[in-house]
Amino acid sequence: MKKLLIIAALAAIITALVVFDAQQYLTPDFYQQLFSEQPLLTGAIFFVVYVIATALSIPGAAALTLIGGAIFGLGWGLLLISFASSIGATLAFLMTRLLLKDWVQAKFGNYLTTINNGVEKDGAFYLFTLRLIPVVPFFVINLVMGLMPIKARTFYWVSQVGMLAGTAVYVNAGAQLGQLDELSFAGIMTPGLLGSFVLLAIFPWVARTLINKVKKNRALKAYQKPNTFDDNLLVIGAGAGGLVSSYIAAATKAKVTLIEKHKMGGDCLNTGCVPSKAIIHAASLAHEARGAKSVGVNVGEVDVDFAKVMESVHAGIKDVEPHDSIERYEGLGVNCITGSATIVNPWTVEIETAQGKQTRTARNIIIAAGGRPKVFPIPGIDEVGYYTSDTLWEIKQQPKRLLVIGAGPIGCELAQSFNRLGTTVTMVDPAPHILGREDADVVEEVTAQFKTEGMNLMTGCKPKSFALINGEKQAVIETPEGDQTITFDAMIMAVGREANVKGYGLDNLNIQLDERGNILVDEYLETSMPGVYAVGDVIGGYQFTHVSAHEAWYASVNALFGHLKRFKADYSVIPWATYTDPQVGRVGLNETDAKAKGIAFEVTKFEIKELDRAIVDGQARGFVKVLTVPGKDKILGATIVGAMAGELMAEFVLAMRHGLGLNKILGTIHAYPTMMEANKYVAGEWKRNNAPQKLLQIVEKLHTWRRG
Template sequence: MSNKIINLNINGMTCSGCSSHIEKDLNVKDGIVSSIVNHETGKAEFVYDSNKLSNQDVINAVNNVGNYSVIEDIEKEDCCITNAKDYDGKNKFDLIVIGGGSAAFSAAIKAESIGLTTLMVNDGLDFGGTCVNVGCVPSKNLIRAAETAYHATHSNFKGIKPKGVEIDFTQIIKDKKALVSTLQQHKYMDVVSDFKNLTMLKGWAEFVDNKTILVDGKDTYTATNIIIATGATTNIPNIEGLNKVGYLTNVSLFDLEEKPKSLTIMGAGYIGLEIAMAYNRLGVKVRIIEFTDRPLRSQTNDITDVLEAQMKGEGIEILPNFRAIKFEKDGDNTIIHCKCPDGSTTQIIEEGLIVVAIGTKPNTSKLGLENIDLNLTDKGHILVNKKMETNIPNIYAAGDVTNTPPFVYTAAKEGSTAVNNAFSLSKNRVDYTSLPWVVFTDPQIAGAGMDEVEAEKSGIPFEVSKLDLIHVPRALAAQDTRGFIKLIRNTETDKLIGARVIAPEGGELIQQLSMAIKFGITVKDLAESFYPYLTLGEGIKLAAITFGKDVSKLSCCAS
């Protein structure tokens, strides 16, 4: 079977039902392999068997569906796709995806939808990658468990006195493992289980040339295009004695069923902070050593001040401007030699375990990239543009291995974008201007767009509105006024260009603010919209009003 792709512009579609109607009718036509129709853009992509149909046959088939009509057709050049069973050898594919995480699966799903024969080669973490196995899923599960324990012992209301909590740490970890296993199977393996054109292989891939990889030093595989989606792993610092005393990362820590007596966490980025709050609330004594001046150094001081006060109030010890210079064992204890802020040295004794969480590094070192002269950043990330293209025309990259924002949802977008751009004339770009993100501490920290520091560096005329939660009725009713909502607007256009939130469940606000940034919503629009009273979202309205008024002098329902 010789497949071809045709891209069409279709007139007459008004809703998702229209696109579904066309897809349904075309997919039952003999010779149509797959259909992807988007009613919003009016664009469609069809894969068809050129032995059974011509371009005109596909166009006629669309024109015969309802009241729709093709207004322009663009046949994709060099678009021939060969089904796997027709290759001369078993080791030839249209696409090779190196990696097995979110970006890789997204790429495989997109490739299957357009009839590409695909080989996915994965080693290291199991299929599913960081997020489901050792990242987002287990960490947020433990964070929620820890929050349950915390609220069973702490109350914001004087009239409610919690009686305490009994924590079965081993059961919590076992339940976490079961959740990870279930989601890894249902959300990854089962999704691709019936794919006819996908081959999945466990093994380590190394480039021989720009179209050929060697797996485990044995078999070679070739493809027209290759996507690198190998992710990232914990960056282990080169500190004397660290490898000898034994240490954990999130990979090994989350599987530890015996509750540690205590933890010293190296690093106060978002991974270290989420681990610290979760394990502290589950009854583990926690200390953080941070070589910069404060936790979550990427954010402004007002955010980290709120978070640091909360963590210290819960008994977490934070040592900023401390740098570990040597580790050694003393019986069951670990001695950490540190350089102090004033330049002197001290010794810290850890009776429990050491956790390294100082950041991540891209998994590029053993891919044989020197054989293809692929461009990397100074930190070893694969350098890509907004189309996920590298400096080599047929090699793309996606996910944490690249110089793009390291989130599971960006990785998924990048994986599908890479496939589209590798096999289509219509090139898509990934735009991170309004990208939302959340740090799952308590209070949560969330952001989208620029903060005031980034706006100033960009030379944009801006103004900042900062609303403390003490002015938000929902927070007052809940007796929990920790944090604030901060909006950044362009003073020339009044458009929202950035937002930062630190609040209990503050992450639930950020998508609305992200959409406002993306679609050019003005602060005036935000201030004049309706918000349900006694929701945290109402704080967005109040923060918008704060650009021009003192909200402390407004009544509850005033606008």
């Protein structure tokens, strides 16, 4: 009944606005004529009109504010508009709440959990920030906040206070305009009006500065700041993000301490990128050796010495270690400490080392604590045992039958490698296909190769339980056709990663986490605690080594020089590669992403089987696919499937980063015969598809005429 009454009232008001020509009440002429005769009535009408316009979210509140200042002056104009805008905003808030809140929360409650919690915890300050810094239009704030768990009276008084400063600036501008006899250059150049325009221009910046100052003081008021600091920057974690952060600090002559409790280089060097690529290399050699006889090179039966393969993997780690070693970074000017760090307050870290405990202070802290593999709590999993991408490198004896849970990039890379080394591999994933983030044509290419190599792919399936029966490890797999039992010798869990957020004092600072358990950072990579930044896997997002290093630049520069200039982290052009065979390279949007975001695109594709170098190398498979703005050569994204895809992506990454289109790639000389020519050929395909047909028809007639 309440909803019906509100809808009926709204309908009546809208009808009245139409009947009585409400447009006239939004012009200065109406009020100027009435004000000289009946100022009180004019004020009352203006007040009601402003309330209705705000309540119904009718565009033009800024214009009405200027009109109010011009008609009533700064004092009375500010009084009328301040209360009218707050009352109107509250009415819009209440209408949204009564009409839509229950439906929205019921339907989208899971997605609004973080916002709801934030509003419940600190709703008044959150709303005050939005009111003081109008990043979002006020009418949107009125409507959205009606869906949030904030009290109406709180909404009213915070809106009244929060909008007051901005309203005063606009009313003052209107009052100055109202003093002009006519709009002229000389009139505009008066100090009062110029001052008003300056206030309008700088108000958002001033408000943002004040809000940031207040937020910082609120967050830090519970802690005692040291008078002096041991370091300019202290970095926790010596993976890619931590190493680059400390390197940049040392290069800019800042005093920096880097703390790592395990091994320098983090996951990438010790358990991730380096060892995985080493085993992929060994597996590729075995696969190529088996196929060498097709071109007349007979190497006989391929015998894989798995123990030797694993030795070569660890040898690769050892060879790369000096690049990330303590010795190298201390030589660069970084103070490296091996130990466990605990953040005590925003400037102080306690470090437990083999020699005892020590405490260091720093002006800023960067958290680069990384992540770890997820493990699903499936019944019986501890009984049969499992490996992850972290512990896999402990294997000494090659398993005859390997079960891989998860068909993302990590699972696919490891599964294919073990299969090529001679292990029988079964992959299980609940998704309908492998490589769930890729387009269908990409998945088709990689899936076909996996099946050709004899891998057993069980997509659309999930592990139900594990058990050790008569000395054999068994898994019950839930499939669309019913449960199926698989016997295996070893299992790899490759179902994603999660952030390391425990054990180093985040709770001491009440640093906020997002809904997935990652450290929550702003666009400058600063956490909810001022002066404490975070980068890499610990903040989620793109969990790649090169992205961690990219984020480290922003975090370290903002930490060291943020008092002068801050930089927003730029994720506009992020490349990545999956090192299966064929490789998959990506940058920007693919078709799946573009469709999900509603972005219009044009697809241009070149089949690598047409490329001379690919043909003679026996790599005539895959494609280069580019998404562009329809009718233009601007690149929205590129996907490459085939040999060396990760290397071939560099040209598209460079082009996108510097705003170069396909015409520039087409006009660039590429060496022949190379795989890189595929990029030029796809640009040529785009050019043919977008050739100016009408112009070509005219040119054709010209050629015909010239032949006589």
